[in-house]
Amino acid sequence: EVQLVESGGGLVQPGGSLRLSCAASGFTFSDHYMDWVRQAPGKGLEWVGRTRNKANSYTTEYAASVKGRFTISRDDSRNSLYLQMNSLKTEDTAVYYCAKITQGGIDCWGQGTLVTVSS
Amino acid sequence: DIQMTQSPSAMSASVGDRVTITCRASQGISNYLSWFQQKPGKVPKRLIYAASSLQSGVPSRFSGSGSGTEFTLTISSLQPEDFATYYCLQLNSYPLTFGQGTKVEIK
Numbered sequence: 273e274v275q276l277v278e279s280g281g282g283l284v285q286p287g288g289s290l291r292l293s294c295a296a297s298g299f300t301f302s303d304h305y306m307d308w309v310r311q312a313p314g315k316g317l318e319w320v321g322r323t324r325n326k327a328n329s330y331t332t333e334y335a336a337s338v339k340g341r342f343t344i345s346r347d348d349s350r351n352s353l354y355l356q357m358n359s360l361k362t363e364d365t366a367v368y369y370c371a372k373i374t375q376g377g378i379d380c381w382g383q384g385t386l387v388t389v390s391s
Numbered sequence: 392d393i394q395m396t397q398s399p400s401a402m403s404a405s406v407g408d409r410v411t412i413t414c415r416a417s418q419g420i421s422n423y424l425s426w427f428q429q430k431p432g433k434v435p436k437r438l439i440y441a442a443s444s445l446q447s448g449v450p451s452r453f454s455g456s457g458s459g460t461e462f463t464l465t466i467s468s469l470q471p472e473d474f475a476t477y478y479c480l481q482l483n484s485y486p487l488t489f490g491q492g493t494k495v496e497i498k
């Protein structure tokens with residue numbers, strides 16, 4: 273069974289940093305692209321970014337709203353995905369989901385971790 | 392960036408109704424579109440991928456159609472468990488973009 277378990281969320285002050293993790297199991301993690309998607313309280317879904325797999329040089333893509341502040345990385349030996357978030361803003365407050373990518377796009381989501389940016 | 396416009400934003404429907412939700416892309420995206428269902432406090436669930444392919448395990452009352460710039464999600468006979476918010480997602484180009492969501496409520 274595919275499982276994605278996010279961790280690392282919490283309360284952080286504006287301008288601060290936070291690192292989210294996503295532990296994957298039940299599939300060959302190293303084969304897959306992985307995404308981060310977020311959802312602000314009471315709002316819709318927003319794609320944050322993507323990391324490709326080793327075969328595609330672990331290249332990344334980002335939404336304009338986070339580019340230059342957020343960094344996606346992965347450790348295939350640990351079956352883990354990461355989201356390093358710097359220079360956090362109040363508008364970054366959201367539940368952050370990691371998601372597994374297949375041929376048809378996002379097909380499986382983690383349970384999410386809440387990030388609150390507030391003073 | 393490609394903008395995805397869903398309509399309606401919200402709707403009321405009764406059990407047994409046929410429900411259609413539309414998603415329009417600001418430029419052509421071929422069939423690179425997925426549909427997701429999200430219930431309150433729950434994780435989104437994929438219903439449809441590649442515009443019209445039904446995700447394994449999803450009831451056949453859900454169907455998707457369209458190509459290019461206009462897409463539809465149809466629920467042929469609305470069931471109590473289908474009251475939720477539905478989102479489209481374009482995967483044609485970066486950044487990926489979601490529609491704003493359609494909330495389907497009980498009439």
